[in-house]
Amino acid sequence: MVKESQKIVAVDQDIPVIDMSLERSRVSMQIVKACETSFWFDSWSSLGCIIEKLGERGYIDLGIPKTATVGEVMAMQRRRHHRTGLLNQIEEEITKQRMCNIAGERDIALWKGEKDSYRNKFVTSETWRQIRNAKPEMEGYKGVWFSHSTPKYSFITWLVSKNRMATGDRMVLWNQHVNTSCSLCDEPMETRDHLFFVCTYSRKVWEDIAKPILQHRFSLDWKDILNYVCERDSDKTRNFIIKHVFQNTIHSVWGERNARRHGEQPSPVGKLVKMIDKNMRNKLSTIRLVNHGVDPDVISRLEQESINFFAKPVLEKKSVGSVVNRPFGYGLKNIGLKGDIGEVEYLLLHTNPLFLSQLSFGNDSTKFGSAVTCYVEAIKQLACEILDLTAEGLRLPPHTFSKLIRAVDSDSVLRLNHYPSSNQFLSGAKVSDMSVSLPRVGFGEHTDPQILTVLRSNRVGGLQVAFPDGRWVSVSPDPSTFCVNVGDLLQVMTNGRFLSVRHRAVTTGHASRLSMAYFAGPSVHAKIGPIPGIIPAAEQPRLYRTFTWADYKKFAYSLSLGDNRLDIFRSCVDEHDELGF
Numbered sequence: 001m002v003k004e005s006q007k008i009v010a011v012d013q014d015i016p017v018i019d020m021s022l023e024r025s026r027v028s029m030q031i032v033k034a035c036e037t038s039f040w041f042d043s044w045s046s047l048g049c050i051i052e053k054l055g056e057r058g059y060i061d062l063g064i065p066k067t068a069t070v071g072e073v074m075a076m077q078r079r080r081h082h083r084t085g086l087l088n089q090i091e092e093e094i095t096k097q098r099m100c101n102i103a104g105e106r107d108i109a110l111w112k113g114e115k116d117s118y119r120n121k122f123v124t125s126e127t128w129r130q131i132r133n134a135k136p137e138m139e140g141y142k143g144v145w146f147s148h149s150t151p152k153y154s155f156i157t158w159l160v161s162k163n164r165m166a167t168g169d170r171m172v173l174w175n176q177h178v179n180t181s182c183s184l185c186d187e188p189m190e191t192r193d194h195l196f197f198v199c200t201y202s203r204k205v206w207e208d209i210a211k212p213i214l215q216h217r218f219s220l221d222w223k224d225i226l227n228y229v230c231e232r233d234s235d236k237t238r239n240f241i242i243k244h245v246f247q248n249t250i251h252s253v254w255g256e257r258n259a260r261r262h263g264e265q266p267s268p269v270g271k272l273v274k275m276i277d278k279n280m281r282n283k284l285s286t287i288r289l290v291n292h293g294v295d296p297d298v299i300s301r302l303e304q305e306s307i308n309f310f311a312k313p314v315l316e317k318k319s320v321g322s323v324v325n326r327p328f329g330y331g332l333k334n335i336g337l338k339g340d341i342g343e344v345e346y347l348l349l350h351t352n353p354l355f356l357s358q359l360s361f362g363n364d365s366t367k368f369g370s371a372v373t374c375y376v377e378a379i380k381q382l383a384c385e386i387l388d389l390t391a392e393g394l395r396l397p398p399h400t401f402s403k404l405i406r407a408v409d410s411d412s413v414l415r416l417n418h419y420p421s422s423n424q425f426l427s428g429a430k431v432s433d434m435s436v437s438l439p440r441v442g443f444g445e446h447t448d449p450q451i452l453t454v455l456r457s458n459r460v461g462g463l464q465v466a467f468p469d470g471r472w473v474s475v476s477p478d479p480s481t482f483c484v485n486v487g488d489l490l491q492v493m494t495n496g497r498f499l500s501v502r503h504r505a506v507t508t509g510h511a512s513r514l515s516m517a518y519f520a521g522p523s524v525h526a527k528i529g530p531i532p533g534i535i536p537a538a539e540q541p542r543l544y545r546t547f548t549w550a551d552y553k554k555f556a557y558s559l560s561l562g563d564n565r566l567d568i569f570r571s572c573v574d575e576h577d578e579l580g581f
């Protein structure tokens, strides 16, 4: 039983290791009945753990071996009289248990929960609460620890909020001759509250970054800022952005301060602002949409139709594409025209109503067609809402982006991807031939070309997103939400303020995965380039030249899936084309 409770603590490597011999008496498991219960190490009586009361000497004093169970002691032990009261008390407990006559019964493990209640169900969170030593909540902890925070930023913010950084006022306590002045502005005493965000340098950084977000709540006072950052905002995205920007600024200002102390060249305010802005954009290249308002029926209808479709024989599936030109229609393993291969089959559909009306899905034509149409209509609406919010955030006219999607000749597409389970693997390998737990490439690494992608998958995971530091991070599957990815065109139009996100899908074959990706694109004739309102005149050069979506597509077809398709559109000179926005 003791081993059992130790195992529980060791399950998750992220949970700190806890010495159960110290915690056992307070914690987890109580044994009310006896034959597998350790006499010494389980808490079977009102005295708690006997080993903790007597120590190892107790084996001799009581004449009971270390490995004895309560059941064995009940059966064998004859009552003895001792000189010490505690030993006699234990003898009494043994007698009491014997009178209950439980020796031969099986154990029932009860887990100690809140308010000292016991139940036979194990709940990790309750056990964790029992074994941890809860300290009072730290002031401002909500601004320090939050989900999806960047650990290195949270860590520094934690130290700063506890005022534990080696600022001038603290260093002078250890060494009177230390230079206490602020390395950023030469103020004679560098304190936490001065460095963040009163100093002329960090104040400018904070103003540039945070004023547009915080507006009338903008402040330079450390306490005010921390309080505001900890407030709950009903808008979760805004909440996240504020916290992240706050932490990122602290991290960057501290980095700049250290660099200067160590004799490095000062960075101008603009450089730091750009860096923080870029980090933020990287964080937001993929977002998850919850409470999106799309009718679940519309989603499940298309999901069911897709399942039915992919269950058909390959020849039948291929016939769907017979009336349309490549790349539309059914695809099996081959992605694009350059030999990219994945463990996937898909159906690529143009969302133009005329195109959809030309498709034939055999007997199920009307049902499939109407499921696709309803889904596309709902997701297009959602994509436009997101794009309008994006335009608002960038202080651009409201429909700057969405009007491209709403255009009658918008080139938006829908791809239904099916990653089969191991017994359906497309390569023809038998289950026994391969290790199903080794992830295989389902859809190779790439960025999505269009403006925005709205992606939904079933309960099976597989989507991974590349982080700037090179890590691949798995996106947990949640069929009730959508993942929204920034596409190449949005990167161009925002002159790199948003970055298209590199992602891929892997498949282990444990279960069949279905994803539905709506790619919101403009008309093929649309001119794409950085939107004039977004280029802050002298500070940031125009990163891309103007091109049409047709130009991009033509070029993209000549490349492999993972190639960078934007490099050739990078501008060398500062152009001033008429974009018509």
Ligand SMILES: O=C(O)CCC(=O)C(=O)O
Binding pocket: 415, 417, 443, 448, 455, 457, 462, 463, 503, 504, 505, 515, 517
């Ligand atoms: O299936 C997925 O999760 C990703 C698919 C994808 O990236 C795509 O279709 O472009």
Ligand SMILES: [Fe+2]
Binding pocket: 446, 447, 448, 503
């Ligand atoms: Fe994609």
